[in-house]
Amino acid sequence: MKNFLIAPSILSADFARLGEDTARVLAAGGDVVHFDVMDNHYVPNLTMGPMVLKALRDYGITAPIDVHLMVKPVDRLIPDFAAAGASYITFHPEASAHVDRSLQLIRDHGCKAGLVFNPATSLNYLDYVLDKIDVILLMSVNPGFGGQSFIPGTLDKLRQARRIIDDSGLDIRLEIDGGVKVDNIGAIAAAGADMFVAGSAIFGHENYQSVISDMKRELAGVANGQS
Numbered sequence: 001m002k003n004f005l006i007a008p009s010i011l012s013a014d015f016a017r018l019g020e021d022t023a024r025v026l027a028a029g030g031d032v033v034h035f036d037v038m039d040n041h042y043v044p045n046l047t048m049g050p051m052v053l054k055a056l057r058d059y060g061i062t063a064p065i066d067v068h069l070m071v072k073p074v075d076r077l078i079p080d081f082a083a084a085g086a087s088y089i090t091f092h093p094e095a096s097a098h099v100d101r102s103l104q105l106i107r108d109h110g111c112k113a114g115l116v117f118n119p120a121t122s123l124n125y126l127d128y129v130l131d132k133i134d135v136i137l138l139m140s141v142n143p144g145f146g147g148q149s150f151i152p153g154t155l156d157k158l159r160q161a162r163r164i165i166d167d168s169g170l171d172i173r174l175e176i177d178g179g180v181k182v183d184n185i186g187a188i189a190a191a192g193a194d195m196f197v198a199g200s201a202i203f204g205h206e207n208y209q210s211v212i213s214d215m216k217r218e219l220a221g222v223a224n225g226q227s
């Protein structure tokens with residue numbers, strides 16, 4: 001089966017028991033921890049910094065941690081998140097003064113680098129930097145909050161991003177974030193995504209394992225050509 005990854009967004013986890021809840025969602029089948037960093041400036045919400053990521057590593061979380069920076073400016077936080085144990089660091093190109101420099105800074109610190117595209121942000125930002133990118137993250141909601149509905153136009157944008165990746169021949173993940181549920185993950189995968197962030201769909205359910213295995217069953221259907 002195609003190497004699909006489920007990335008539970010701990011924005012929807014129990015913040016009072018973050019280590020325990022993160023370990024629980026990984027034991028339930030989550031592949032990557034999605035870690036949303038919001039600064040109450042680039043987006044109207046405030047969440048977690050590098051100290052929280054380090055605390056998760058110290059707690060014993062060894063899975064890849066995918067840091068989604070919703071901050072402006074971008075560069076100052078990159079070394080701190082890398083030192084804390086980030087695996088991927090992605091940022092919004094319109095929040096960086098020098099996109100190429102920010103991407104290179106992430107790689108220089110040993111992390112995988114990526115750009116994040118809001119629903120109304122053009123994929124043109126990929127021009128000239130594709131060779132410095134390990135992951136493209138398309139937002140299927142406007143960033144800032146969990147629990148919003150998937151914006152359907154993102155499916156076309158996914159197809160467009162998939163074509164760009166395939167034409168490049170580069171090894172780049174295509175990640176989707178916002179409103180991902182069991183009942184739409186198949187269509188999202190069919191449009192080209194291979195890494196799926198899901199917050200409220202997983203953490204809003206009593207049984208994380210049953211949601212994640214339902215999502216993986218839908219993905220297996222796409223991989224086997226059933227959707």
Ligand SMILES: O=C(CO)[C@@H](O)[C@H](O)COP(=O)(O)O
Nearest residue numbers: 009143144146147179199200
């Ligand atoms: O970055 C964000 C929101 O800005 C997301 O990662 C959300 O955490 C996704 O939550 P759901 O839409 O899956 O509830």
